[in-house]
Amino acid sequence: MPHTAQQFASDNYAGICPEAWDAMAQANRGHAPAYGDDPWTDAAADAFRRLFDTDCEVFFAFNGTAANSLALAALCQSYHSVICSSSAHVETDECGAPEFFSNGSKLLVAQTADGKLTPQAVRALATSRSDIHFPKTRAVTITQPTETGQVYTIAEIEALSATCRELGLRLHMDGARFANACATLGCSPAAMTWQAGVDVLCFGGTKNGMGVGEAILFFDRALAQDFDYRCKQAGQLASKMRFLAAPWVGLLDSGAWVRNAAHANACAQRVAQRVADLPGIGLMFPVEANAVFLQAPESVLAGLRERGWRFYTFIGGGARFMFAWDADPDRVEALIADIRAAALAEDLVPA
Amino acid sequence: MPHTAQQFASDNYAGICPEAWDAMAQANRGHAPAYGDDPWTDAAADAFRRLFDTDCEVFFAFNGTAANSLALAALCQSYHSVICSSSAHVETDECGAPEFFSNGSKLLVAQTADGKLTPQAVRALATSRSDIHFPKTRAVTITQPTETGQVYTIAEIEALSATCRELGLRLHMDGARFANACATLGCSPAAMTWQAGVDVLCFGGTKNGMGVGEAILFFDRALAQDFDYRCKQAGQLASKMRFLAAPWVGLLDSGAWVRNAAHANACAQRVAQRVADLPGIGLMFPVEANAVFLQAPESVLAGLRERGWRFYTFIGGGARFMFAWDADPDRVEALIADIRAAALAEDLVPA
Amino acid sequence: MPHTAQQFASDNYAGICPEAWDAMAQANRGHAPAYGDDPWTDAAADAFRRLFDTDCEVFFAFNGTAANSLALAALCQSYHSVICSSSAHVETDECGAPEFFSNGSKLLVAQTADGKLTPQAVRALATSRSDIHFPKTRAVTITQPTETGQVYTIAEIEALSATCRELGLRLHMDGARFANACATLGCSPAAMTWQAGVDVLCFGGTKNGMGVGEAILFFDRALAQDFDYRCKQAGQLASKMRFLAAPWVGLLDSGAWVRNAAHANACAQRVAQRVADLPGIGLMFPVEANAVFLQAPESVLAGLRERGWRFYTFIGGGARFMFAWDADPDRVEALIADIRAAALAEDLVPA
Amino acid sequence: MPHTAQQFASDNYAGICPEAWDAMAQANRGHAPAYGDDPWTDAAADAFRRLFDTDCEVFFAFNGTAANSLALAALCQSYHSVICSSSAHVETDECGAPEFFSNGSKLLVAQTADGKLTPQAVRALATSRSDIHFPKTRAVTITQPTETGQVYTIAEIEALSATCRELGLRLHMDGARFANACATLGCSPAAMTWQAGVDVLCFGGTKNGMGVGEAILFFDRALAQDFDYRCKQAGQLASKMRFLAAPWVGLLDSGAWVRNAAHANACAQRVAQRVADLPGIGLMFPVEANAVFLQAPESVLAGLRERGWRFYTFIGGGARFMFAWDADPDRVEALIADIRAAALAEDLVPA
Incomplete structure (x- = not known):
């Protein structure tokens, strides 16, 4: 195939990093049970639990479209709504996937100058309507870092989650480039997520050096009820799961992720x-x-x-x-x- | 990771074959545009067109659940129905995925002793009801080879497709192990599909030696209208598509598939x-x-x-x-x- | 319009009974707030609570297709399943409505000779699979009286609900002709429903003498959470609700229902x-x-x-x-x- | 019931007009076949065809939420989008119904000062994106009269439909108060709809003097393919259809509608x-x-x-x-x- 000089239009143009590749190569030795009943899947889930220093529920999906949409669908019924910023990827670049996976949950778009949601914007949208003619607000999604390349500080996340708690909303983090935010803040993954009040995180593997794959972490395990069925039904359960799991082991255990x-x-x-x-x-x-x-x-x-x-x-x-x-x-x-x-x-x- | 002796519970226990692996390794050199706008994706689609000797539309999905469900959703509206055999994987082992992707299309199950649909069974189900209180029959799906390990002969497929044509139904083939049927019949992929009247084929890559990935081939290109949007919305568009496409190039061009x-x-x-x-x-x-x-x-x-x-x-x-x-x-x-x-x-x- | 002699092909051929009609006529005097914020809607809900001798949640829908499908959708997520008999109206005559409203919940059909579900059939289906490749059983629906014109005894309902409780399933009753069963058993509506373990009842008004309208009664109020939003989103909230509510007042308060x-x-x-x-x-x-x-x-x-x-x-x-x-x-x-x-x-x- | 003095908060507060009521009373004589196979349903459809001077397809639904959502779902697949004004009822007051009925079609909101869509706004939105990461624009919906009480002139509708044709979009008219627009313009229903390029109209009956009921008119009959199944599955097929149809006969034949x-x-x-x-x-x-x-x-x-x-x-x-x-x-x-x-x-x- 022809070789092209590196472009910087997208971080999706990069390939698979050595640590992820080597783990896949190791995983490719011999046979292993299917659908996640294999040692690599266990190891990857455990690696996430160690990294986040908490006994969260961990699931693997093929891409970010599905990971974020499934996570939001788990938080919402079809007649609920999700608050996001006007530059949120779920709103601008997922071809209606959140609406499809949830069977109709509406995204409520806060007009933000820079792509960052604020507690004020969340409150304004969440309290703007309380009649049954408008979908009931149920969740907030933030992208960390934002689509504009900015990073929410821990204090900003805490302020958002406090507002969510007060209003009865769940907080979802689209972490398509989660590792980049961690690297910037120099904080632990725990500090930026569950310790700051995030309920569900989608941790992006593809942009972090994998070929395919994202992880969904439920810090509130109750929210993960039957999520394995949800993934299966939605076409996100890999039969040879080890190849979705092993790269995570390579990335996380080696520190390559950060x-x-x-x-x-x-x-x-x-x-x-x-x-x-x-x-x-x-x-x-x-x-x-x-x-x-x-x-x-x-x-x-x-x-x-x-x-x-x-x-x-x-x-x-x-x-x-x-x-x-x-x-x-x-x-x-x-x-x-x-x-x-x-x-x-x-x-x-x-x- | 611990090594286990080979089991024969499932062909999903196997890993990635050398030809697929090597193609992935080659694809991993340097950068490439995302979302299928790369040379590997073109090459894989072309390889399918050569193999099937026809200018079909080719799409790539992550797994068979999605490939089959998306294909059936493209054939049906929510109030339509799909005839399948009682042992059809879409009925027995997809956790309601066809119903989910289509937003409600019902599977009509023909009780078959051996897992093979017959023209008689198709006709009986398709003509059993014609009132609006029952979902209108729109498609037939057969698994080749069947879940019971049998292979439809070309004549059998032709007879089914003739019945479909007569009744205004589309014919979908779940080819999770399509290559195995080809190897058995010793026929060309074309003979077993579009030449025999199949409209859409899901060609399984995972069981054929890949780590992840299935291909969806529309022989009637009109049926593929906007199917790329459908895949995207349903979380089946890979950002680093080359890794879903390259293994196909390896499998098909080398003859490893058969x-x-x-x-x-x-x-x-x-x-x-x-x-x-x-x-x-x-x-x-x-x-x-x-x-x-x-x-x-x-x-x-x-x-x-x-x-x-x-x-x-x-x-x-x-x-x-x-x-x-x-x-x-x-x-x-x-x-x-x-x-x-x-x-x-x-x-x-x-x- | 031409007048036709009475036929007995369907009880849907009948018109509106005098008690329902008169209540509509009364409701048609003057103005009233919309969307259920009117005295007739309150009166109808209260009439149900008196009739059933319990403080249940009451909702009104336009027809049985919607009432049953919404109720089942409230009990299930898309990856869940509902056990029904092979002659259940939801399976045979709703054109996939339950699957549509729930975005994919599968109906698991128990083959029953006479249209009555049994605890044995429920247990057999509910325990037949426990893997994620099959939708998780979540509810049981029975039709009282059955589509075959039979009536479950209270003991039979209790036996079914005991099995449901044991298996973690919810029990829904399709009461399209609920009043007919009450008339046969000569029991109180309470005895045949919540006292026997029914969680949700769809009480049919159309066949009971109304022109349009069904009621959905949640005896377990927790299951009714946000059900008003669900009705609204699904196109089942009447703007001039009084005309859906008043006939119930006429039917129930006069005893015409029975x-x-x-x-x-x-x-x-x-x-x-x-x-x-x-x-x-x-x-x-x-x-x-x-x-x-x-x-x-x-x-x-x-x-x-x-x-x-x-x-x-x-x-x-x-x-x-x-x-x-x-x-x-x-x-x-x-x-x-x-x-x-x-x-x-x-x-x-x-x- | 207590009598309240007339309020002007909503035109849904009014009751049923005499012409509609009398037709219902007439329809209530004797028996009639169910599900629309009755003379009143035929008569109502014919009355619409006469009124609109065209052989359109006519369907009846219970309310505007359903009528508009079903019509849009018939125009779109889940990965399509619909352009509307920022005050459009489908966007602001339907609790996500269009997204639910279509399984995810996104509404693209044109910010309009006064609630009227313009060809410029349609063009700008429809051409803003052409990649698969954004739902493909498929339809435009206008409300006539608008939610702000204004009426599109025929020339304005023609200009919109010309833009739609050019861009390959279908034009839907939400006519919740269609009769009011006709009365204002003094034009024929035909002039304001199909002659001006409207593909589908939802004609509101409730606000026009009925108790319940809307009509959906497909001027392009090809768009109505299987729409009866769609209505049935979505819980919008009345069993005693004559009561949904007769009031239309009363309204239309008497001229009461205008x-x-x-x-x-x-x-x-x-x-x-x-x-x-x-x-x-x-x-x-x-x-x-x-x-x-x-x-x-x-x-x-x-x-x-x-x-x-x-x-x-x-x-x-x-x-x-x-x-x-x-x-x-x-x-x-x-x-x-x-x-x-x-x-x-x-x-x-x-x-």
Whole structure:
């Protein structure tokens, strides 16, 4: 197959990291019982329980669409609703999956400037209606880090969860890039989740270095009732489960999960720092994880495209660069050089 | 992880075959665009089109639950129904997944002695009701080979599809072990599917030697309208799609798909032939693929369990042995020896 | 509109009884708040609570399809299953409505000779599978009286509910003709429901003399949590609710509910008694409510059709006659006379 | 039951008009076949076909929640989306019913100042995304008259339908108060619907003078394929259908449908004209149907409440008054007098 130079349009462009791969290779020796009744699945669940320092319920799903949608469906009935931010992936990029898995639960979108939900926004939406003509609010979902590359502080999560508790809502965390947030905050996974009041976490494996797979952690075990049936019915139970489980063992036991994330974050930081001084260039959001959103004149973006770079402009018109666990420092430098060149070329042009 | 001796309880106990593994390893070099916009996905789809000698629409899903349920949902509205045999996996072992994906399509179960649907049974069910109080029949699903390890002949498939056409029904084939049927019939995939009137095929990759993944082939391309959206919404679109696609390239291009199946079939044949003469032992169904269903006294089954063998007894109370692509000939011989010993031990006991 | 002579093909052919009509007429005076916030809705709910001698939760739905399906959906998640008899209306005549409202809950059909579920059948189905590949059993539904016109005794209901309790299942009663069963047993509605262990009852109003409307009674109030939202979302909340509620007040407060049923039952009894002695004619099921299922030679049935009678033959090939609250005694006599004539005419013909 | 003075909080507070009532009374004579196989149902469908001067497919549902949701579900698959205005009833007051009936179709909300969709807004939303991560736009729904009491002109509807055709979208009209729009425009029902490019209309009966019932008209008959099954499965098929059909015959054949609407509209006009000159009072939207939205100081609204008036303030904080087919002119005058008194009392108070 043809080889393409690294792009930073998405961290989904990266492959499988060595630790995950090696665990799969080990798991591929011999036979093992199917549907999760195998030692790798037990080991992966235990690795999560150790990492989070709690006896949570752990399930494995194939992708984030399913993991988040199943988790929300477990929290809601069809006539309930879920509060999310206007940039939440579940709202903007899942093709109606949460509504499909829940058979109709509505997402209530809080208009947020930067993609972060606030207790005020949650309260406003949750208390805006209390009649049966509007779906009853039942859960809140936050993405950590956000789709805009920002990280909720522990205090912010605690404030959200306190509001949720007060209003009788459950708190779900979409952690498609959970490891990146951990790497940024330097805190334990426990501190950022159940100790801060999160009820359910979807921990992203794909962007963290796996080929496929996400984990769903219920810190309130009562919420996990019959969740195994839910996964099965929804087409998310792997027959050869060991191949979904083993990479987690590789990632978690080796510490690669947080190393991978830290590397990606560092690349984003480097780009942010090296382009911040450029004329006409701005950072749309604080760079706190592995994403950089550049505000730049269209001519600069065009210049970058001409230089061969691919990137999305779906949030606010800025250019998103997203760094993966294996981002190549040389390519990162090349991107920085090209941004600088494009910006400075533009700057020379008289208005 | 502890190593267990091969069991023949399920062909899901086997791992990933070398051809699939190597393709994944190759696919893991460097970056690639996400969500199927990569060369491996194109190559896999093309490999299917070559193999089936037709320009079909090809989609990839994570598992058979989803592949079959999505395909049936594409054929039906919620108020439609699907005719299947009483041993059909979609009816007996999918936890209501077809009903979930279709939002309520009912499975109409034809009571069949051996797991094979017949034109007569299809006609009887499809014409039994025509009022709006009963879901309108819209599709027929057959499993090839059946859950009882038998293979529909091409003539049988043609007869079924003729009946379907006459009654305005679509014909879906659950090919969880499609390769095994091809190996048995020695026919081309085309002959057994679209040339015989099959509209949609789910081609099983997991049991054929992959770690995860099934393919859905629409021979009538009109039926595939917006199916990519359906997969996405239902949590079946892989972000790093190349890892779902590459193993297919490895399997199909190398011919491993049919070699793997032929080996598994041969193991089943060997067992069948070597135990057929035993007193008190019978074959519940003709052995035409990779499964052997033994009818045996409970004491013989108990003897096998004591000797360490695991097997299911869910269909008709017989013992199912299912051979995988990598079935170890020595273990197969060991199984044969133990069946013989158990049966003969039993035979010595005076009634 | 043309006037047709009474037929006994269905008790849905009858109109609205005077007590229900008069209450509607009264309710039609002046204005009233919408969506159930009106005095008629309160009065109807209170009338049910008095009639059942318990502080149950009461909801109103438009028809039996919705009432039963919503009730079952409230008991189940999509991956659960409901045990019913093979002649259960929810299985045979609701076009997949239970599956639709619940987003996939499967009906597990117990093959019963006469349409009555037994504790043994419930136990057999509920314990047949306990793996996640099969939907977890969660509820049992019985129809009282059955679709075959029989009535469960209180002891039978108690035995079923005891089995349900032991197995962790909920017991739902489809009371499309609930009043007819009450009239037969001569017991209180309480005795036949919550005192016998029924959790949820759908009490049929349409067949009892209303134009439209069923009531759903939750004796375990915890099961009714948010059920008002469920009704609203599913299109079962009437804006001018008083017209759905008032007829209940008319029916219940006047005693018409049980008078109507007793009259219908008496008509069925009369037919049964007057044809029992006929050569070649048999009763397929004991006549315990308002239905008579006649087993008769096809020539006799043809003779009845020739004499202008309409009837269904969907259960077991016999002719069903179903008597409504307003069955005209003269027409009942005419039916009896024609059955006798047809049977005796047949009897005269030498074989 | 206690009698309450007329309020103008909702046109759902009114009862059944004489023409509808009388038709029900006539329909209540004798027996009639069930499930729509009766002369009243035929007559009602024919009355619609005459009124709309086209051979459309006609179905009857119990309420607007179901009628609109079923119609949209018929246009969409679960992964499709429907464009609506931000004040659309389907978005704001149906508790997720459209999502439930369609199993997940997403509503795409165009932010509109006044509740009217425009071709520009439709185009902007429909073309904003074309990737599979977002539900494919499939339909547009407009409410005629709007929830803000305005009426789309025929030219406006034609412009919308032209845009729909160009973009491959279907056009649905929520006509909960369809008759009021007809009365305003003075046009034929045909001119405002199929001749202007509307594909499906939900014609509201409840607000037009019936007790319960809406009609769904498919002008493109191909879209109605199997819609009878859809209604049945979703709990919207009345067994004693004649009582859902007869009132339509009464309303349509007598002309009451448009007389009722014209009276209600006239009441709204009268209020609008008589309060327009008041200091501090404004009309939030042009009064074009049977609603008046008053912008008034909170103290004036409080004054009205003190004088015993009930009204909603859910759209933009103004007071909504909604006049029914039977609005009592004396009570309308009383309302006008109280608004004037409250406004002038307020005006006397020095700031």
